[in-house]
Amino acid sequence: MSTPTNTATGGLPGKTQRSPVMALSFDVLAVLLFALLARIAHNTPEMPLSFTGWLDTSWPFLIGVAIVWALLWIGVVRPRKSAQVTGADGFSGFEFSTGAMVWITNVIVGLGIWGIRHGEVPHWSFMIVATVMSGLLLFGWRGMFRLGRLRRLSRMKRMGRMFNK
Template sequence: MWLAVDLLLVGVFAVIGRLSHYGTLTVGGWWTTAWPFLVGTLLAWAALAVARRPPTAISSGVAVWVGALVGGMVLRQASGQGTATAFVVVATLVLGALLVLPRVGARARR
C-alpha cells in the first residue's frame, strides 16, 4: 500500500513544483520533473525489499524520503536539470513532509 501512496505523493510533489514555477501543467512537463524522483522512490523501495529486517512504517518513510531525494537529485543532475541549493532545500522539506508525515499520522491513528 505505501508504495502506491509514495508514488502518488511524489507525483503530487512534481505537480506542485510545475504549477508554482510555470503556472500551467502539461503531461510532458510533469514527467520531466517527476521521473527522477519516481525512480529514486522505486530504488528506495527496492532497497527496502532486499533488507533482511522489515522496517517500521516510519523508518520506511525516512528511507523512501532519502531515496527519492538523493536519487532524484542525482538523476536530475545527470540529465541536465537543475539542482540549485534552494531547490534541494525545498525538495528536502516537501518530500519529507509528503513521505514521512502520512506514516506518522497512520501510526497515531492506531
Template sequence: MKRLVPVVVDALLVILFCVIGRRSHDEAVIAGLLKTLWPFAIGLAIGWAAAIAVARRAGRADGTLLWPTGVLVWLGTLCGGMVLRAISGQGVAFSFVLVAATVLALFLLGWRAAIRALT
C-alpha cells in the same frame, strides 16, 4: 495488497510533488510531468529497495513505519532524484534541494507519522 498500499501512496505523493512544482513555476503540467517525475520516481524505487533490504534483515517488513522505511524512502527519493536531475542537466539549485527535502519529508514521512499518531 497491504504491502502494495504504502508503495502506491508514496508514488502518488511523489507525482503530486512534481505536479505542484510544475504548477508553481507556470510550466505545462501534463506535457512536462514525465521530465520532472522520472528522476524522483527512480529515486523512490531506490529508497524502497533499501527499505525492503533493511526490513528483510530485521525480519520486520512494514511500509507504514516511519523508521527505517519512511526515512529510507524519503532519502532515496530526494538523493536519487537530485543526482539524476543533475546528471540529466535539470536544475539542482540549493534552494530547490531545500524545498524538495522539506516537501518530500512532509509527504513521505508525514502520512506515516499520522498513521502512528492515529493508531
C-alpha cells in the same frame, strides 16, 4: 464481555493489516503530488504546466522510490521494527524508519538525476525545497495513519472503561 479486538490482525487491538504494496502506493502518490506542486509553482511559458511536464519532473524522484522499495523487497535493507508490526517479518512500509529510507533515497537519486540531466549541481534553494517538501509528504501520510491508529486505541480504551474493563 471481552475487550474489542481486530481479528484480522490476530486479535491485537489497535493494529490493522497494512501491506507494503499499499505503502509503496502512498509513496508513489506523495512523489507525484510533490512533482505536481513543483510544476504548479514553476508554471512559466518556458516550462508550462502539462501532463508530460509533470511526468518529466516526477520520474527522477520515482526512480529513487523504486530503488529503495526494490532493496526493501529483496531484503537488502530493513526498517527498524516498531509497534506497527503487521507482516510475518515485521515489515509493512508504514514505519517512520521506512519513510526515512524512502525520503533520503528519493532526494539523493532525484536530485542526482536532475543534476546529470542538466549538467550542473541543482541550486541550493531547489535542494532545500525538494528535501523539505518530499519529506513532509512522505512522512505526512505515515503520520496521518499513526494518528488514526492512536485515535482508534483511545476510542477502544474509552469503550473498555464504559464496560468496566
